[in-house]
Each structure stands twice: as structure tokens, then as C-alpha cells.
Amino acid sequence: MSNKLTNILDIKRVKNYPLYMVIPAVFILLLLTIYPFIYLIFVSSHIWPISPTLPRIFLGFGQFTYLLQDPTFIESLQVTIKLMVIGVTIQIVLGTFLAILLSTKTRITSYFTLPFMIPVFISPVVVGLIWKFMFNYDLGILNYLLESVGIGAINWLGTPQNAFWSVVIIDTWQWTPFTTLIIKAGLDSVDPTPIEAATVDGANRFQIFRHVTFPSIAPIFTVALLFRTLDAFKAFDIIYIVTRGGPGGSTYVLGYNIWKTAFYQNQLGLAAAMSVIMIIIATILAFILVRIMKGLLERE
Amino acid sequence: MIGRISRTELILRVSLLVIFFLFFMFPIYWMVVTSLKNTVDIFAIPPKWFFSISFENYWYIMSDDSGFLKKILNSAIASTLNALFTLLLAFPAAYSMSRYKTGGINLLMWFLSIRMIPPIVGAIPLFIIFSKLGLVDTFIALPILYIIINLPFAIWMIKSFMDEIPKEIDESAYVEGCSTTGVIFKIIVPLIRPGIFATLVFCFIMSWNEFLIAYIFTRKEAITAPVGVARFITERQILWGYITAGATLASILPMLLLIIFQKNLVRGLTLGAVK
Numbered sequence: 001m002s003n004k005l006t007n008i009l010d011i012k013r014v015k016n017y018p019l020y021m022v023i024p025a026v027f028i029l030l031l032l033t034i035y036p037f038i039y040l041i042f043v044s045s046h047i048w049p050i051s052p053t054l055p056r057i058f059l060g061f062g063q064f065t066y067l068l069q070d071p072t073f074i075e076s077l078q079v080t081i082k083l084m085v086i087g088v089t090i091q092i093v094l095g096t097f098l099a100i101l102l103s104t105k106t107r108i109t110s111y112f113t114l115p116f117m118i119p120v121f122i123s124p125v126v127v128g129l130i131w132k133f134m135f136n137y138d139l140g141i142l143n144y145l146l147e148s149v150g151i152g153a154i155n156w157l158g159t160p161q162n163a164f165w166s167v168v169i170i171d172t173w174q175w176t177p178f179t180t181l182i183i184k185a186g187l188d189s190v191d192p193t194p195i196e197a198a199t200v201d202g203a204n205r206f207q208i209f210r211h212v213t214f215p216s217i218a219p220i221f222t223v224a225l226l227f228r229t230l231d232a233f234k235a236f237d238i239i240y241i242v243t244r245g246g247p248g249g250s251t252y253v254l255g256y257n258i259w260k261t262a263f264y265q266n267q268l269g270l271a272a273a274m275s276v277i278m279i280i281i282a283t284i285l286a287f288i289l290v291r292i293m294k295g296l297l298e299r300e
Numbered sequence: 301m302i303g304r305i306s307r308t309e310l311i312l313r314v315s316l317l318v319i320f321f322l323f324f325m326f327p328i329y330w331m332v333v334t335s336l337k338n339t340v341d342i343f344a345i346p347p348k349w350f351f352s353i354s355f356e357n358y359w360y361i362m363s364d365d366s367g368f369l370k371k372i373l374n375s376a377i378a379s380t381l382n383a384l385f386t387l388l389l390a391f392p393a394a395y396s397m398s399r400y401k402t403g404g405i406n407l408l409m410w411f412l413s414i415r416m417i418p419p420i421v422g423a424i425p426l427f428i429i430f431s432k433l434g435l436v437d438t439f440i441a442l443p444i445l446y447i448i449i450n451l452p453f454a455i456w457m458i459k460s461f462m463d464e465i466p467k468e469i470d471e472s473a474y475v476e477g478c479s480t481t482g483v484i485f486k487i488i489v490p491l492i493r494p495g496i497f498a499t500l501v502f503c504f505i506m507s508w509n510e511f512l513i514a515y516i517f518t519r520k521e522a523i524t525a526p527v528g529v530a531r532f533i534t535e536r537q538i539l540w541g542y543i544t545a546g547a548t549l550a551s552i553l554p555m556l557l558l559i560i561f562q563k564n565l566v567r568g569l570t571l572g573a574v575k
Contacts, residue, residue, distance in 0.1 A: 017480070018400035021392035022407065025451060028389060029414055032448045036425035043425060052431075098320060104305070104313045112317050114562055115325055120569065121558045122328075123509035125526040126547040130327045133334065133540055141330060141347055148346075177324065181566050223570065234418040237511045241530060255420045255512075262424050263516060275421040286416035290409045 037279075044276050048269035050262075056269075063273035073274065075249055076257040083164070083253060084232040087171045092225055094172065095179030102180065103187045117181065119174045128241030131170045132157070135242075160250030163243050167251050170238050175231070179224045186220035187213070226289040233282060254278055328551075335544035342541055357545035368546055371528035374439070375550075378514075378524060379507035381443035382450060383500045389447070390454035390499070395484060397455070398462035399470065408459075411452040412571065422448060423516050430517060437519040445513050450503040456571040457502065461495030462488065498564030505554045505565075525550040 008016060044064075047057040067073045098116070102109055119127065134142050135156035143153040156166045190213055198208050214221075236255035239245060245252035245260070258278065262271030305313070334342055338354040361368045396402040403410075426445065427436070435441045465488065473483050489496070514524040523531075529546040532539045558565060 018396040018402045021396035022402050025389040025393035025411075025455065026407075028447060029411075029451060032426070032444075033414060033417065033422065036422055036429065039425040039429065040421070043428065101313050101317050101320070104310065104317075106310065106314070108314055109317065112321055114559065115321060117558060117562060117566070118328060118555060119324060121505055121509075121554045121565070122551045123511065123526045123529075123554075125509075125511045125530050126331070126551050127327075129529065129543050129547050130331045132538075133544070134327060134330060139343055139345070139540075144345065144347055173324065173327065178569065182570055185566075185570075227570070230416050234420070236420060240511075241533075255418060258420050258424070259512070259516075262427075268424055268428065272424050275424055278418055279421045282416055282418055282421070283413075286413050289416065290413055293412065294405060294409055 040272050040275055040279075043269055044272035046269045047267070048272070050266050050268055059269070063270050064277075067270070067273055067277065072249070072252070073257065076252045076254050079164075079250065079252055080233065080235065080254040083167065083171070083235060083251070084229060087168050087175075087232050088225065088228045090168065090172050091176045091179045091228055092221075094176050095183050095224065096221075098176065098180040099183035099187055102184050113184075116177045118177075120177050120181075124174065124237035125241055127170060127174050128238040131166070131173070132242045135166055157243060158247065160248040163247055164250045167238060167243060170242065171232070171235070174238075175228060179228060182220055182224040182227075183217065186217035189220075190216050222292050226285075226292065230282065230285055230289065233285060331544050331551075332548050334540060335548045337541070339541055357541040358549075361542060361545045361549065366542070368525075368528055368549070371523050371525045372549060374518075374522055375508055375524040375526075377439055378442040378446070378522070379504045381439075382446040382507045383503040385443055386447055386450045386454045386503045387496065387500055389451055390458055391496075394455050394458035394462060395488065398459045399467070408456070411455050414448065415452040415571070417448075419449065419512050423513060427516055436517055437522050439522050441517045442507070442510075442514060442522065442524070445517060446503075446507045446510065449510070449513075450506055453506070453568055453571060454499050454503055457499050457568040458492070458495060460567060460571075461492040465491050494564055498561050498568060501557050501561050502565055502568035505557060508550075508554060 007013060008019065010016065011020075045058060045060055045062075047059060047063075049056075102112060102116070134140050137143060137153065137155055137158065140156070142156065147153055155162055157163045194212050195208055198212050203211075234255055235253045236259065239251050239253055239256045240259070243251040245256045254274070255278075258271045258274045261274065262268050335357050336353045336355070337348070337351055338356055341348050341351045341354075360366055397408065430436050430441055435444075469487060469491075470483050473487055478486065508524075509526065510524075511526045511530070514527050515530070518524065518527060525546070529543060529550055532543045532546060
């Protein structure tokens with residue numbers, strides 16, 4: 001064992017060089033994640049005001065037991081999961097549909113790919129602001145269009161139900177292109193032979209998609225699904241810009257709740273406790289993703 | 301889904317694509333158009349589709365009063381520094397993992413799991429630590445913090461480019477008497493140059509667009525463009541002209557970079573899952 005350690009520390013040993021090349025990246029990431037994580041747990045057991053002059057009071061698990069009975073926290077957890085499940089489902093279904101449209105074999109479709117990518121590459125702040133402007137009740141272009149076709153104005157951000165769905169629309173606008181790109185890449189790599197064989201055998205197109213195409217794109221499909229799930233779990237920017245968690249807590253997602261508790265209400269300790277719970281949920285989700293990705297990589 | 305399709309269906313498919321095209325492009329069009337209207341035209345009902353172009357929003361945005369150009373410059377500094385830091389850390393790691401399988405699949409997955417951490421969770425302890433170190437609202441804070449977000453991406457991305465270069469090329473170079481450094485700089489680097497550029501650009505865009513961390517870790521001096529745009533929402537009113545002009549300015553660079561590097565950027569976004 002000690003022999004092994006001296007080998008690793010021997011800087012003249014050429015066999016160690018690959019290891020040394022990985023170390024800076026690993027070290028920096030450990031420094032920026034593991035140490036803050038331990039510190040986070042420490043903070044979460046205290047009442048911890050932002051101002052360093054105010055006293056810190058040790059509570060142990062007090063804040064966790066408080067949180068598990070706090071209706072606002074439970075509600076924000078529910079909103080986060082609801083937004084995640086609904087948003088991601090729509091984005092995957094719409095993304096699949098668009099990917100199929102984009103794989104139509106004509107020259108025109110190739111011109112559509114680039115414009116479809118733009119939403120993913122602009123800042124969520126910009127996206128939130130444009131939509132907030134378009135959703136405006138009196139001045140927004142959307143209500144003008146709705147009124148001119150005789151449907152009547154919608155109070156997009158004014159009622160809890162509507163605000164929730166407006167956020168879903170914005171999220172869908174920004175991230176459907178992402179799922180589309182991944183699923184399209186999957187479709188492009190499908191071997192056409194079994195599809196032709198199935199066509200000859202008289203299968204209809206839905207059957208072909210269900211039994212031939214889908215199984216072969218299933219791996220890449222899970223990649224899209226799980227990436228989106230974890231990103232949707234982090235939701236903050238659009239909520240902050242468009243709804244600030246309201247009205248009536250209908251868009252009060254966990255990310256926004258933590259930010260507000262920490263940097264608006266000055267309760268870093270309580271926010272840290274929420275963060276610990278959030279990181280546990282994220283770890284479970286990530287664990288599932290990593291297992292699936294690992295399975296895919298090993299199959300290759 | 302490839303099979304032959306009828307003419308009617310082709311027309312149907314293309315028209316659906318056009319509808320989706322409008323859905324995805326209209327908000328961007330509306331942002332740019334609004335930024336070019338004067339205050340009266342912005343609030344006109346019915347909305348003006350044709351109007352005389354006014355640059356008043358841009359003049360204000362670019363004046364010293366708003367200080368927005370300073371924020372754009374801050375964004376550029378933070379994003380450039382971060383892209384360079386990230387590349388310096390990612391390149392050797394990716395090389396080692398691609399050529400020597402260092403750490404195997406578990407190390408690769410550990411990097412991936414870092415990407416899954418919600419940024420707000422890291423923000424609280426890091427904010428306390430950075431406050432103690434006096435790093436809040438400095439030009440070095442964001443480039444360092446964005447390493448957490450970008451490094452896992454960059455390692456996966458560069459590794460996926462390197463994996464495509466056959467090992468036989470390295471081996472024949474070694475046979476010719478080339479050193480490891482020689483192989484890296486004379487063979488690997490030139491061959492994956494597009495990948496390196498795409499990685500730099502990818503990190504740059506991600507840092508450029510980031511809001512939450514920038515919002516928490518800057519106060520006055522180091523504020524970035526997205527935070528600057530968000531600040532045009534004031535207690536009393538929302539300054540739509542300035543917001544759309546600022547948002548347009550903040551989006552020009554990412555959009556240009558997307559047009560230039562489109563294919564390779566998608567690879568970064570999906571951690572190399574899409575080739």
C-alpha cells in the first residue's frame with residue numbers, strides 16, 4: 001500500500017503522467033463542490049443571518065423538522081415537481097414530433113434546423129423578458145392577436161392557473177429545440193433496413209414507429225428526458241423574471257424559494273437546510289441518469 | 301420514419317414546420333422590432349407593424365447614464381476568462397481520459413454528476429466563503445464559479461472529439477520518434493482544433509447567458525449583461541424600450557457564435573451524446 005503511494009507521488013515515473021493530467025480538474029472541482037457542501041451542512045444547522053455581525057444560533061436538525069411541516073416549503077416542492085413533469089412531458093412529445101418533421105427528406109427542412117436552435121442559446125433572462133412583454137395584459141401582442149380573432153384577452157400572468165401554464169409555455173419555447181435536436185440525431189442514426197422490411201410486411205407507420213424506430217432511439221430518448229428533468233428541477237431564471245413565484249405561490253419553485261429565503265429574507269441557515277433537501281432529491285435523480293448513461297456507454 | 305411520403309403529406313409537413321418556425325422566431329423578431337421603436341410606438345394599440353425606425357433606446361443604452369456597455373464588457377471579461385480557465389483544466393484531463401482511460405467510466409460519471417447540482421445549492425456556502433475572502437463583486441469571482449458549470453461539459457466535449465481520432469495515428473507518431481508532448485501539440489491539437497474552438501465558444505456562451513450566480517455574486521462593479529437587463533424592471537415601471545434594446549444587444553453575440561459553430565455546439569450541449 002505504502003509502496004503504491006510512493007509510486008503515485010514519484011513525479012519522475014512516466015506512468016503517473018496520465019493521473020497528473022486529471023488531477024487539476026478533479027482538485028478544482030472538489031474544492032468548489034465538496035468543501036462548500038460540507039460547509040452547507042454546517043450552515044444548515046444554524047440560524048445564520050447574512051450580516052456577519054449578527055449572532056449565529058445552533059439548532060441542530062431544528063430547521064429540517066420545521067421545513068417538513070412548513071406548508072410553503074411543501075407547496076414549493078410540489079410546484080417544482082409539477083412544473084418539471086408537465087414541462088418535460090410536453091417538451092419530449094413536441095420534440096419528437098418536430099424531430100420527425102425535421103427528418104422529412106426535402107431540401108427545405110435543412111434550412112429550419114438553425115433557427116430552431118436559437119432559443120437554447122440565448123439567456124433565460126432575455127427569454128423571460130420577451131415573453132413577459134408579449135404576455136402583458138393591456139399592451140401584449142398575444143392579447144391583441146387573440147382579441148382581433150375574437151377569442152378575447154387572457155390574463156396570462158394574473159391568475160395562479162394561467163401563470164403556471166404561461167411558465168410552461170415559456171419553458172417549452174426555450175427547451176423544445178433541445179429535445180428536438182437530440183431526438184433528431186437519434187432518428188438520423190436509425191438503420192433504415194428494418195423499417196423497409198416492416199413496410200414490405202404491411203405494417204402501418206404508427207406500428208413501425210412504435211416497434212422499430214422507437215426501440216432503436218430509446219437510449220438517446222432517455223438522454224433527452226433525463227437532461228431536461230434535471231434542468232427543469234433547477235428552474236429559477238424565468239420564474240424570477242416573469243412571475244416572482246406568484247400569483248398565490250402557483251410558480252413558487254424550490255430554486256426561487258431558496259434564493260428568496262437566503263438573499264431576500266436574510267435566512268441563510270434555513271435556505272441551506274432547503275438546499276440540503278434539494279440536493280438529496282437532485283442526487284436521486286442524477287443517480288438514475290448516471291446509471292442509464294453508464295449502461296448506454298458500456299453497451300457501445 | 302424515412303419511407304416515401306405522398307405529396308399532400310409533404311405539403312402538410314412543410315406547413316407545420318413553417319408554423320413552428322413562426323412560433324420559435326416570432327418572440328425574437330418582436331424583441332428586435334420593439335427595441336427599434338420609440339416609446340409612443342411601443343405602447344401603440346393596435347401594435348404598429350410598420351413604423352419609423354428609432355434608435356433612441358439604443359442611444360440611451362449605450363450612454364454613460366445606463367452604464368450598460370460596461371456590463372457587456374464585464375460579461376465579455378468573465379466569459380473569456382472562464383472559457384480559458386476551463387479549457388486549461390479540461391484539455392489535459394480529457395486527453396488523459398481519452399488516451400489512457402484514467403479513472404475509467406466512474407470518473408467520467410463523477411464529472412457528469414457535478415453538472416446535475418442545482419447552482420442555487422452551491423450558491424449559499426460559496427457566497428459565505430467568497431464574502432469572507434472579499435471576492436464578491438470582483439472580476440475573478442464569476443470566472444471561477446462558472447468552472448463548476450462548464451468544466452464537466454468541456455471535459456466530455458473535448459473527450460468526445462479526441463475519441464474520434466484513431467489511436468493508430470498517435471502510435472505511428474510514437475514509432476517515428478515523436479514525444480508525448482509532440483503527439484499532443486503536433487497531432488491531437490491540430491486535428492481537434494474545431495472541437496477546441498467549439499468548447500471555448502460553448503463555455504463562453506454558457507457564462508455569457510448565466511443569471512443566478514451573476515446576480516448573487518455581483519453588486520455594482522462586476523455586474524454582467526443579463527443582470528443589467530433584469531435591472532430595467534424597476535419598482536415603478538418596466539422600461540420595455542430599454543429592456544428590449546438591452547436584451548437584443550445581449551443576444552447578438554451568442555446568436556452569431558451559434559451561426560458560426562452550430563454543429564459542434566450541439567455536441568457540447570448534450571455532453572457529446574449527439575455527434
